[in-house]
Amino acid sequence: MLRTVTPVRPEDLPRLAEESVRQQFRVVGKAAEGADVLVAGGALQHATRSVAESLGAYYVYASFCANTLPSPHHAPPAMLGRVPVNGTPEENLAQWERHRQYFTSSRSTLNAERAGLGLGEVGDVRDHIFGDSPWLAADPVLGPWPGLGDLVQTGAWLLDDRRSLAAELEEFLDRGDPPVYFGLGSVRGAQRTAEDAVESARAVGKRVVLHRGWADLRLSGDAGDCIAIGEVNQQALFRRVAAVVHHGGAGTTTTAAAAGAPQVVLPHMYDQHYWGEQVERLEVGRSAKAVTPEVLSEALRRKDQAAELSTRVLTDGAETAARLLSELNRAN
16 A cells, blocks of 8 residues: 555545455464464554454553553544644543544454454454553653553563674764664655755764665765665664654664664654654654754754663563563463
């Protein structure tokens, strides 16, 4: 859908959602054969709990961001271009009730697939997906849980990435001051955004590492102060840059925080606006609609705060989650 030449029309979304649900049941059902525990995550993860029920396996829903789970203390995540704004607890809960509509359109397809597995119907799709005790796989300092209730916060799920940086990138890093990293990950960002980032970095005297990403971003010209890269060990790279300009995904935000790099978040959708708010709350960078020299300069001035935050970011979340899953499996 993201790569198609023809733009997706709003009237196509229900059909695409139905196809996604059916495909999830086929893929997850095959992958989960023989599994004892199934862990699901994501905005529209419909199949995993049903497959777990059919197998008699334990099920856990894990979110990588606090504001994707219902709470009176925050508004829901951005969906289909709508960016909810935090209000009073009553206003936030009302927004969460309206948020259910994004799940209801797939209920008939979900129940049809469940019937094929010999399972009963589901009434509330969202609560069915989240389960009775969801997990929060986010760092408690960077992305704390503000509410009360039956929730386990494991910390962010990070593994130590020991891959070496490419020789060309190493040589670029070694021959000058720390550059600014720019990347949009899986977001289909505009080429103009990358050009603005390069111009802004140059305006403040910084070089640029441009990550191509799914948007296939390109450098204009063959300037020696910039380098374009593909897949990379972000843990190693972010420790050697002056700032990280990115889309605000949970993984990129956490990796940059753990590396002690100031950040500029350019949020597009879902949880990215939340992570931009956290970067500003902790005073380790900026959240903005566009990269400008002023925005980048302000983020660069947060170097000391970003370095201090890195000492508080936990790195054992994946280990904690694995231990808890093992204990749950033995108990069930």
